[in-house]
Amino acid sequence: MPSSESVSASSTSSLRLRYINAKTAQQIDQELMSPTGGFSIDQLMELAGLSCAQAVFECYPPTKYPNVLVACGPGNQGGDGLVAARHLYHFGYEPSVWYPKTGKTELFSRLKVQLQTLGLHFVAQDDFQDALEEADVVLDSIFGFSFSGEVREPFKAPLENLRYESRIEFEARKKMPPIVSVDIPSSWDVEKGNVNKTFTPSVLVSLSAPKLGAVQFGGRHFLGGRFLPENLEAKFDLQLPDYPGTEQVVEITGAKPLESQEQEIVQQQQQQQQ
Secondary structure, eight states, rough: OOOOGOHHHHHHTTOEEEHHHHHHHHHHHHTSTTTTTTOHHHHHHHHHHHHHHHHHHHSOOOTTTTEEEEEEEHHHHHHHHHHHHHHHHHHHHHOEEEOOOOOSSHHHHHHHHHHHHHTTTTOOGHHHHHHHHOSSEEEESSOOTOOOOOTTSSSSHHHHHHHHHHHHHOTTTSOOOHHHHHHHHOBBTTTBBBBTTOOOOEEEEEEOBGGGGGTTTEEEEEETTTTHHHHHHHTTTTOOOOOOOOOOOOEETTTTEEEHHHHHHHHHHHHHHH
């Protein structure tokens, strides 16, 4: 995937596509895994993780950013991160994985074994801060669009570290490693965005379709998950851009929501400010 030909924000600023809420995102996943959709969860995870790994490669090539800290939660978002870690290894990176709470199904155990077989380093639960200081890039795959409620340990402290370090430079390194978030930044509200004033990533990789909470995101923005059939795109009026060549991601930096959504989004933003 050539990193020297990245799409400029100006070339995508006229793009319009649908930003979806949590309910629609869930409906899309359900239809993909229905008898008529035919996908399995591990297939979707594999394709999503590959997309995320390619976005990392596009923005932060391994020749300059070899050490990637992949922070994984216990759910499907964490599974995307585990898959991405495997692909990053094969892309020439030296990924380390912070995965303090293994998912409950056999799928997550198998994904973990795949990484152990490759010799990837698993960071101890309490060593996140040390790993962060050594990282060139952080891949945030802790929580996804279905997360709600209060963030609890073992994830609370690391997310607070990301928030703190996003504002204050590392004393030793004089910089913060860039953060690439999967689908929606962890602890963001999927529809309202960064209402909790947590960290803001440098790069966001939306999956299937961008979420409403990402409307105000100002960093580099990619769309990944090149697997949606045309009938689902039409059913949910997603109006997704074409993927170039054999790429698994397409840059949508600066893309605006559909005109039919704008009034609703403005009203929502006004309610948040009240």
